[in-house]
Amino acid sequence: MHGSLLAKSTDNFIPAKSPRESLRSLITSSDLAFAMEAHDGLSAAIAQRAGFKALWASGLSISSSLGYRDASEASWSEVVDVVERMANVADIPILVDGDSGFGNFNNARLVARKLRQHCASGVCLEDKAFPKMNSFVGDRHPLADVGEFCGRLKAVKDQVPDPEFVLVARIEALIAGHGQDEALVRAHAYAEAGADAILIHSRKSDAEEIFAFTRAWQNRLPVVIVPTKYYRTPVSEYRKAGISTVVWANHNMRAAISAMRQVCDRIIREESIAGIESDVATLDELFDLLKYQELSAAEKRYLPQTENGVR
Amino acid sequence: MHGSLLAKSTDNFIPAKSPRESLRSLITSSDLAFAMEAHDGLSAAIAQRAGFKALWASGLSISSSLGYRDASEASWSEVVDVVERMANVADIPILVDGDSGFGNFNNARLVARKLRQHCASGVCLEDKAFPKMNSFVGDRHPLADVGEFCGRLKAVKDQVPDPEFVLVARIEALIAGHGQDEALVRAHAYAEAGADAILIHSRKSDAEEIFAFTRAWQNRLPVVIVPTKYYRTPVSEYRKAGISTVVWANHNMRAAISAMRQVCDRIIREESIAGIESDVATLDELFDLLKYQELSAAEKRYLPQTENGVR
Amino acid sequence: MHGSLLAKSTDNFIPAKSPRESLRSLITSSDLAFAMEAHDGLSAAIAQRAGFKALWASGLSISSSLGYRDASEASWSEVVDVVERMANVADIPILVDGDSGFGNFNNARLVARKLRQHCASGVCLEDKAFPKMNSFVGDRHPLADVGEFCGRLKAVKDQVPDPEFVLVARIEALIAGHGQDEALVRAHAYAEAGADAILIHSRKSDAEEIFAFTRAWQNRLPVVIVPTKYYRTPVSEYRKAGISTVVWANHNMRAAISAMRQVCDRIIREESIAGIESDVATLDELFDLLKYQELSAAEKRYLPQTENGVR
């Protein structure tokens, strides 16, 4: 029995596209995988061109790009639209930061289904309430009830039965100051509820509580981490700890902010763009990135040619 | 070589969903098929519930529902969004009225790709320029150059290589007063360019010019018709003429307009809804149509139950 | 101090348009006012043409039209887009059903600001949590905490200081089975928090609990009612009770459903549109409703004319 948006029978749920590599393979492989943050079509194209094998559609970065704060201000449909635009330019898999699921189990499964339909390869749900606040801001991060959050996870799995679509359960227990035991209880419950991987989040400046978790967890499910705050820990330690995937969660956006601020400041001060010309990408680099040459070739193929070449 | 939005390699282009029946099968079958107009999620649900096997996402009806005139006022992305909402509630195939393709070959292929991604089963392109005017309005309906329009068709076929996605070429030569010869020349050219079916349009009050066309065309490709103006012709004649598909192109919307006008007029006049209560659908009918019972059942499955039943 | 989306200083907040009449005047006037449900551009045009002085952008009807259930499935930005399309065709004021505000105080004020920006004249917020369930479905309608809901109301008033923008507080206490005392306590608190009017909702088949409320309330603020279930009560009694505004909350949509279902059934059964042609609106009626004649006139004014009339 399914409803309105959810009315499709599940047996005919076929992937909308196959990215060149499978997100599931990346996450379950014994090699450490990396996912790079992107927040719009342009940053997705740049990350793919640089060689990343997967994208992280960051809630913080997408919100910021849209001009919202990362506190459930962007609507779920605005986020889905951004993800679709990323999928249109990149053919590496996209793992979407689905916040807490934009409401209850029903909102979570609706959004997951939409993301799947718009070519995302997976979604990450965190065990907070709606609306949420960014994990790096303030100290008020009430956790969702375990049973209620497991309902969200189960609903997503039932709604999107595609085995290639990855559901990552993100644990905020350490962020919220509840300690390892709470984190582990939750990890086991989320695995039971059907999660495909666990994202254990920390905002400490070292990775000790991450490693404490992985030692106890014993890789029952693949582990995903976000070393924004403990950025000094070398990757070799993640490999040693058997971590599956590292998410560089907001660095494209932060690089863009820094560069735009500097360029704006210089242009204001110098009343000129001559000084910054060599610091910014050329238009040709942009045209190459977004494949303008394909359009020229297509014009030759599809537009009638007149005697003097063009009409 | 593909560009930006068009960057996917074509060999991994897999359908986003499989409607229960294939639009291609309906159109190529020797049985006469019918497609019913829908313009939003609600009308799509009603048409499916009534037993129609396919939907026509009418440009006129969608524009009207959005409050636009059928003169290329709605943006292509607004139309795609409507189609997606129709696909979310209906699992019968949707043939989309793609107007003239919203620009040149590049816009046409971009829109076709997006429609495919958003679960449409086919698109119909008409041989006019952008912006267009509704075929029933006025006498200025300049036709597109044949070669240029064939470029649009080829570009769509190359961009959306899915064999299940149906491309219908709509001929406006009779509407524009150019006669049978022009219509046939165009039909042959469009077949050559890759169209899967021909929609021959007429605004005469009888079907004579339609039948003249089908006699000469000899079903080289399946023929689709829109008998909005020649509505008196019995369907048996279409079967005799070997027509593939009849589109009831705007009747859901026109029924809705008439009913809403009458209800508004009565409520204004009577200052009461008591008189019209028995003429309008019950809320229970609506709740059944959009499957509210599935949500109740899902709440039992996914929400934690408290001692006294619910929390 | 203002934030991101909310960054405008309030003293330069000027109305985006002035509907021909003010919603505030309608609601505060001693005459009984009526607001007719609309859910898209077309239904808005029809209701205005019929002579209604205000529109009710119904959450149930808009959700249904989009193919969603009235359980917070439509995103707030999808709802805002619909309201904008209604405002584009109608120049009577629109009171928007803002559900429970789409989250907490921050979501409520963001949505109210957006609605204001997109030409709504007012918003109605109900004292439930997010996600909500339609008031006519089931028995689980937990009320929001009074203080928390007052925070939502205050935040909206602070964010949209335009005195012409009307904030209606909708009380669900009777729906939820809490009785008159709870309803009155809430009404006083909401008035204190800045509401401009009170919508007291009931799903009884007579208006007794409505009148009990109005007798006790003594019109401290104007009262809005939605007699969907108690439709038999004559309007004269509302006038006697000093009620400000009656909302006909879903009758355009229910009329449309009924008419579309009947037309679909007949077309399926009769394999013909000849029988229903006289029951549905003519295309000319549609063209008149959406002012196609303005476009013809504009073409004469703005398009270069060639020797033979048009180019």
Added chain:
Amino acid sequence: MHGSLLAKSTDNFIPAKSPRESLRSLITSSDLAFAMEAHDGLSAAIAQRAGFKALWASGLSISSSLGYRDASEASWSEVVDVVERMANVADIPILVDGDSGFGNFNNARLVARKLRQHCASGVCLEDKAFPKMNSFVGDRHPLADVGEFCGRLKAVKDQVPDPEFVLVARIEALIAGHGQDEALVRAHAYAEAGADAILIHSRKSDAEEIFAFTRAWQNRLPVVIVPTKYYRTPVSEYRKAGISTVVWANHNMRAAISAMRQVCDRIIREESIAGIESDVATLDELFDLLKYQELSAAEKRYLPQTENGVR
């Protein structure tokens, strides 16, 4: 007589907001003004923070950010949505690059009206056909017929009678290789048709053809320039030539591309973010930019406080 979307009477057309300064004042002032490119909420916030007095919503940059090529791939409604998000975070005026108007006079006036409604302060229309190609790409830039383009300008002025809304007519004659005479004929015609300013575009690496134009034009209307290619010319020469406004048309985006490419390359190579941490903006800078402190303050004001501080 007005139609559908265009149905508002013009005398009640009141600005949706008043940016702190008027775009008209900036453009008509004898001081040289500068407009900085922005393409999303984030870049708009950065440019405003840096001290710019006006924003240029660049078609190239917005397209690129969305993952489209600057060849009329983005739909007009997608562009309007981006502009609205820019206006939500910035309260300096926004001049929107409206391409060629997204179709004929009817599309142009519809888009202009929507931009106005969504808080843009002006629109720039260029004298090309739809779809267009970026002026820096290739040699095929057919100009619009002068009379037809004047129709677009007139339609916009009639549709958006707000005297504060600025209409800039952009001349592509030099880009298309037609020379000064053609440019001047067009400038005079566009002034006659109601343009408020002239943007004379050039892709030469020096500003000679710009100055030739300004000498002949004698500031009949204010002149706007886009020195992307002739970036070496010092601003003092623009002041001497009496130019009104300089648009730094794509430098935020190009700075972002360059920075994101470098950061991606380093992270790939170093398998670490430790090296780039000091090169990218801090999260605190982002939180300050988008005013997270306002949200904290608002939570104290609008959320009920529990005994231990928060609930």
